[in-house]
Amino acid sequence: MKAIVVKPGTKGFELKDYDLREKLGDHQVMIKTLYNGICGTDRGIVSSKLSFSRPQDGFSELILGHEAIGMVKEVGDNVVSFRKGDYVVPIVRRGCGECLNCKVGRSDFCETGKFVEAGIRGKNGFMREEFVDDEAYLVKVPEAIKDIGVLTEPLSNVVKAIDELFQVQRRMIWNCEDGAYSCRNAFVIGTGPIGIFFSLMLKTFGFNVYLLNRRDPSPKEEYISRKINATFINTSKGLSDLPKVDVIADTSGFPSAFIPLLNKMNKNSALILFGTQSGDKTQIDADLITFFVENNIALFGSVNANKLDFKEAINYLTMWKEKYGDALSSMITTRVKPEEASKILLEKPSGEIKSVIEW
Ligand SMILES: [Zn+2]
Structure with a gap:
């Protein structure tokens, strides 16, 4: 599996084969990545300016990427909300499991600071050909907005x-x-x-x-x-x-x-x-x-968002696409293949609103 990998604390990134040997659990979903969005956080990690970025426990490197949309490839035996072919967006932050906010799904208000964030701190991200994630951390995207669904996070x-x-x-x-x-x-x-x-x-x-x-x-x-x-x-x-x-x-x-x-x-x-x-x-x-x-x-x-905010973001994107037409899709100003990721990760293309990697 190809993945875009960084060593937090050092500059640069690498596109390389990276086999995590992820097994699909009963409540998990395997997702083929379609697009990753790039934001200042990604560039901050790649340029080694974000001091809080760190690899997942047990890893020396971090797979980058927290903005993503993908398509369900396979579902675990007990998955109820998704089926093969569904479009999905993963949630970024995963709670500490200790504080009350995290225990009730409001890790965006985590009180201990011991949360992890995919592609940013303590959890491998989504800049890779495919990933496995828990059903609970995914939201479904209607096919009608599959072209702009990658904007769900940041929205x-x-x-x-x-x-x-x-x-x-x-x-x-x-x-x-x-x-x-x-x-x-x-x-x-x-x-x-x-x-x-x-x-x-x-x-x-x-x-x-x-x-x-x-x-x-x-x-x-x-x-x-x-x-x-x-x-x-x-x-x-x-x-x-x-x-x-x-x-x-x-x-x-x-x-x-x-x-x-x-x-x-x-x-x-x-x-x-x-x-x-x-x-x-x-x-x-x-x-x-x-x-x-x-x-x-x-x-x-204000920082971060919870699952309901992701669901609402998808509703807004659906409504705005109907109302404003191509004004939304025109926000995606640059699309590159993973092999050309340096064009958007190391610099900001001129006239950029949102740059994406297309897998
Ligand atoms: Zn917490």
Whole structure:
């Protein structure tokens, strides 16, 4: 079996034959991989910048890959939810088995930190010709979205963050007079796949969405923002055109990108931190803290997703494909074979929204 393998802590990767001799258990499913998505986490591991990446216990190397879609090849004797030929997406994080959140399937809120994540830390990932996984960690993908199903993860993480947003904002009446959110503005900072998914989610609830970047949109970004009726703003040309805002979702991880926007925040608004970076040393002062306190502004970070978020992500993809047509599939900007993986793992292709490996 061919697999893309890394040695966490050292730079680079290798495509090689890698026989794990996985046996199919009674509650397990064997999956032929169709596509893997590539994200900053994969590139962070390959460039040895993610210090928390580690191999599975008993291994010296890690099979990379946490975004995947595959087709069921074979099912174990006691598998009830899947059959041969089904399209499936695997869940990334597996719980610690100790804390209450993990015991009830909410490993995205693991309290011990002893979870593992496929292709990232402590568990072999999905960048390989085939893999065996427990039925419980798979979600079914309708054939109608098999072309974009590889986007389920990352979208699942955004579904979780938006769910948290509404849970937090339930602290008061936040909807508009019509019961929806058409009187509310949202800034989404960063226009990668996560930024586009935040925009799509917020549009779905009726928000007026502004997609923010420090540059003009690429032709693809311009096409997608027009199609979903979101306003693309180049913030390097100034912020004066921007209205007051009710929710900011930062996907950039750069404080210098979102701190200048905070004085646009309305009373009772919310700031979602989703992106991660290092190096940006922007400072905050006591006046900003006062502003947050005096205006009931909520701030929360969000990471990962649970099984229900994956299932919801699949529902959203199905609905959006119907509504927005090729705007979704056009998010997949680069497809390469495993032999050409260096073109997308070692560098970011120009104009990239999402790059995938096709097995
Ligand atoms: Zn846990």
